[in-house]
Amino acid sequence: xxxxxxxxxxxxxxxxxxxxxxxxxxxxxxxxxxxxxxxxxxxxxxxxxxxxxxxxxxxxxxxxxxxxxxxxxxxxxxxxxxxxxxxxxxxxxxxxxxxxxxxxxxxxxxxxxxxxxxxxxxxxxxxxxxxxxxxxxxxxxxxxxxxxxxxxxxxxxxxxxxxxxxxxxxxxxxxxxxxxxxxxxxxxxxxxxxxxxxxxxxxxxxxxxxxxxxxxxxxxxxxxxxxxxxxxxxxxxxxxxxxxxxxxxxxxxxxxxxxxxxxxxxxxxxxxxxxxxxxxxxxxxxxxxxxxxxxxxxxxxxxxxxxxxxxxxxxxxxxxxxxxxxxxxxxxxxxxxxxxxxxxxxxxxxxxxxxxxxxxxxxxxxxxx
Amino acid sequence: xxxxxxxxxxxxxxxxxxxxxxxxxxxxxxxxxxxxxxxxxxxxxxxxxxxxxxxxxxxxxxxxxxxxxxxxxxxxxxxxxxxxxxxxxxxxxxxxxxxxxxxxxxxxxxxxxxxxxxxxxxxxxxxxxxxxxxxxxxxxxxxxxxxxxxxxxxxxxxxxxxxxxxxxxxxxxxxxxxxxxxxxxxxxxxxxxxxxxxxxxxxxxxxxxxxxxxxxxxxxxxxxxxxxxxxxxxxxxxxxxxxxxxxxxxxxxxxxxxxxxxxxxxxxxxxxxxxxxxxxxxxxxxxxxxxxxxxxxxxxxxxxxxxxxxxxxxxxxxxxxxxxxx
Numbered sequence: 298x299x300x301x302x303x304x305x306x307x308x309x310x311x312x313x314x315x316x317x318x319x320x321x322x323x324x325x326x327x328x329x330x331x332x333x334x335x336x337x338x339x340x341x342x343x344x345x346x347x348x349x350x351x352x353x354x355x356x357x358x359x360x361x362x363x364x365x366x367x368x369x370x371x372x373x374x375x376x377x378x379x380x381x382x383x384x385x386x387x388x389x390x391x392x393x394x395x396x397x398x399x400x401x402x403x404x405x406x407x408x409x410x411x412x413x414x415x416x417x418x419x420x421x422x423x424x425x426x427x428x429x430x431x432x433x434x435x436x437x438x439x440x441x442x443x444x445x446x447x448x449x450x451x452x453x454x455x456x457x458x459x460x461x462x463x464x465x466x467x468x469x470x471x472x473x474x475x476x477x478x479x480x481x482x483x484x485x486x487x488x489x490x491x492x493x494x495x496x497x498x499x500x501x502x503x504x505x506x507x508x509x510x511x512x513x514x515x516x517x518x519x520x521x522x523x524x525x526x527x528x529x530x531x532x533x534x535x536x537x538x539x540x541x542x543x544x545x546x547x548x549x550x551x552x553x554x555x556x557x558x559x560x561x562x563x564x565x566x567x568x569x570x571x572x573x574x575x576x577x578x579x580x581x582x583x584x585x586x587x588x589x590x591x592x593x594x595x596x597x598x599x600x601x602x603x604x605x606x607x608x609x610x611x612x613x614x615x616x617x618x619x620x621x622x623x624x625x626x627x628x629x630x631x632x633x634x635x636x637x638x639x640x641x642x643x644x645x646x647x648x649x650x651x652x653x654x655x656x657x658x659x660x661x662x663x664x665x666x
Numbered sequence: 667x668x669x670x671x672x673x674x675x676x677x678x679x680x681x682x683x684x685x686x687x688x689x690x691x692x693x694x695x696x697x698x699x700x701x702x703x704x705x706x707x708x709x710x711x712x713x714x715x716x717x718x719x720x721x722x723x724x725x726x727x728x729x730x731x732x733x734x735x736x737x738x739x740x741x742x743x744x745x746x747x748x749x750x751x752x753x754x755x756x757x758x759x760x761x762x763x764x765x766x767x768x769x770x771x772x773x774x775x776x777x778x779x780x781x782x783x784x785x786x787x788x789x790x791x792x793x794x795x796x797x798x799x800x801x802x803x804x805x806x807x808x809x810x811x812x813x814x815x816x817x818x819x820x821x822x823x824x825x826x827x828x829x830x831x832x833x834x835x836x837x838x839x840x841x842x843x844x845x846x847x848x849x850x851x852x853x854x855x856x857x858x859x860x861x862x863x864x865x866x867x868x869x870x871x872x873x874x875x876x877x878x879x880x881x882x883x884x885x886x887x888x889x890x891x892x893x894x895x896x897x898x899x900x901x902x903x904x905x906x907x908x909x910x911x912x913x914x915x916x917x918x919x920x921x922x923x924x925x926x927x928x929x930x931x932x933x934x935x936x937x938x939x940x941x942x943x944x945x946x947x948x949x950x951x952x953x954x955x956x957x958x959x960x961x962x963x964x965x966x967x968x969x970x971x972x973x974x975x976x977x978x979x980x981x982x983x984x985x986x987x988x989x990x991x992x
Contacts, residue, residue, distance in 0.1 A: 417771050419771060434731070437730075441735015443735070444735060449740070455735075467727065468758075468759075474723055474728070478723055632769045635768075635831035639911070
């Protein structure tokens with residue numbers, strides 16, 4: 298037998314449940330409590346409105362550079378919905394909807410993008426990590442967390458996110474390789490939003506799918522319509538169930554689209570066509586899920602209006618809280634080590650004296666013209 | 667009391683810690699069945715099993731990155747990087763995450779890892795196996811950087827590093843690994859991180875060093891005493907981050923003269939930081955400029971010529987005499 302096809306035990310499949318045109322695959326439709334469906338909708342909408350508010354605040358100089366997740370709300374939310382509270386969620390930085398579902402206060406999210414370390418303070422009772430900026434580096438500690446859960450026999454899982462650009466990083470591959478070797482309860486979710494700033498998915502990898510990369514590491518990959526919240530729930534339930542019962546990792550490729558800018562410092566007109574954005578707007582996860590709720594008679598115009606009002610009030614409240622945050626200018630000296638070193642104590646004191654002297658100089662000398 | 671090499675002493679420190687605390691585990695390349703390329707992890711797989719002495723695939727960033735995640739779930743991982751020169755393949759995990767998590771999460775998540783690696787030249791190794799990158803890591807605030815000089819302090823410092831709440835880069839001088847044996851007490855002992863010791867008291871000049879350079883520095887001190895009637899005080903820093911400024915300045919104020927010795931290149935080396943601290947705190951006590959005896963600002967030569975590059979007692983004596991005769 299000099300040459301024959303090697304058959305691999307791993308599978309790569311694609312999954313969608315609720316199509317962009319509202320077509321529903323009833324056989325695949327997940328069982329979700331009606332009250333949960335409405336809460337999921339509210340979370341998606343909150344994420345969308347929060348994005349819009351952040352873009353506005355950024356333009357007004359009230360927030361720093363902001364990375365919106367417009368169009369990707371379903372991809373992260375479906376995963377967060379399936380996780381248990383004691384499972385781990387390791388985000389990249391476009392998982393706003395997931396973090397809102399997990400219970401991160403909106404004001405904390407605002408503090409992060411507003412340039413305060415306080416924005417990374419994980420709410421008590423949640424096993425989540427804060428946003429991760431160095432691309433795909435979070436895959437490694439996400440994998441390590443899954444490993445820790447396994448070694449402790451906890452039956453917890455760790456879901457970790459990165460983008461399509463992240464799949465080119467070594468960290469992504471090293472983490473998947475370890476996850477495969479040690480058979481870890483690890484769920485790697487790639488939000489394939491088609492663009493890594495200006496580089497399209499087709500230039501990121503020559504592979505037909507991102508999901509197939511799992512095969513090289515010895516486990517299954519699943520390509521999911523990431524704009525289909527129901528499909529994301531089905532896929533994650535499967536992966537979580539498998540991971541919790543010792544079945545090892547799964548790679549989920551959530552096919553979605555970054556409808557907005559990479560960040561507020563980016564101008565996508567420079568590298569992508571408006572028609573492409575228009576096309577993907579028709580696949581927007583939010584109206585798709587909204588229509589599903591309307592068809593199930595769970596949402597009416599009036600109901601939506603009430604939800605919109607609630608969200609606007611919540612956002613106002615959190616923006617107020619964020620803008621009232623009192624920064625201690627010396628707090629950045631804290632938490633370098635469990636105990637501050639003599640050098641840090643000295644440097645902190647040096648800066649404190651300088652700030653004091655500036656303050657008293659300003660108080661005693663006449664204003665400069 | 668047993669006479670141990672540094673390899674055996676480090677092994678003892680890990681075994682003791684693993685016996686005491688089930689959260690301590692070791693992971694790295696060839697640390698299990700092969701017991702480490704230098705045999706520092708000898709017997710750990712046998713005693714603690716494959717879940718606590720873990721042979722990993724070949725990926726430094728994943729060894730450290732997994733260590734971070736394991737720490738978040740309550741473990742105290744000891745990550746072994748096979749050689750100093752390969753630590754840079756994990757550098758981004760150390761820079762971006764290991765040293766930052768405590769700070770960026772305001773104390774919620776911490777990384778009490780020990781990242782151990784064989785360090786420095788002098789054992790006729792192939793290229794990328796003889797680096798002295800301590801200044802690179804010492805510059806990464808948030809880390810502690812420890813370099814023992816002998817079997818006894820290696821065992822005590824590794825124990826301290828394992829149970830320290832902060833991440834520690836632990837450099838093990840290869841040239842010392844099997845070169846000397848030392849009495850090591852039966853019961854575990856510990857030494858504070860960030861504190862140096864006086865390895866030899868003296869009053870005429872301070873010789874400041876660490877790691878494998880302690881031995882040539884002590885030889886030089888001997889020669890200065892025998893041949894020149896000079897009593898050199900030798901400081902063994904043991905940690906280069908945090909740096910024991912107090913010890914350094916107290917000695918320099920006493921002697922008025924100092925030479926710093928390390929095998930890493932001179933430019934932006936730890937010696938530069940030491941000199942800066944002496945100038946800042948003790949300038950008016952100085953009788954002469956502070957000298958540095960270091961590796962040169964080149965790549966360390968391949969092993970046929972590495973001894974030309976590494977400081978020896980002769981260079982140290984010459985620098986000390988120039989300082990005394992200034």
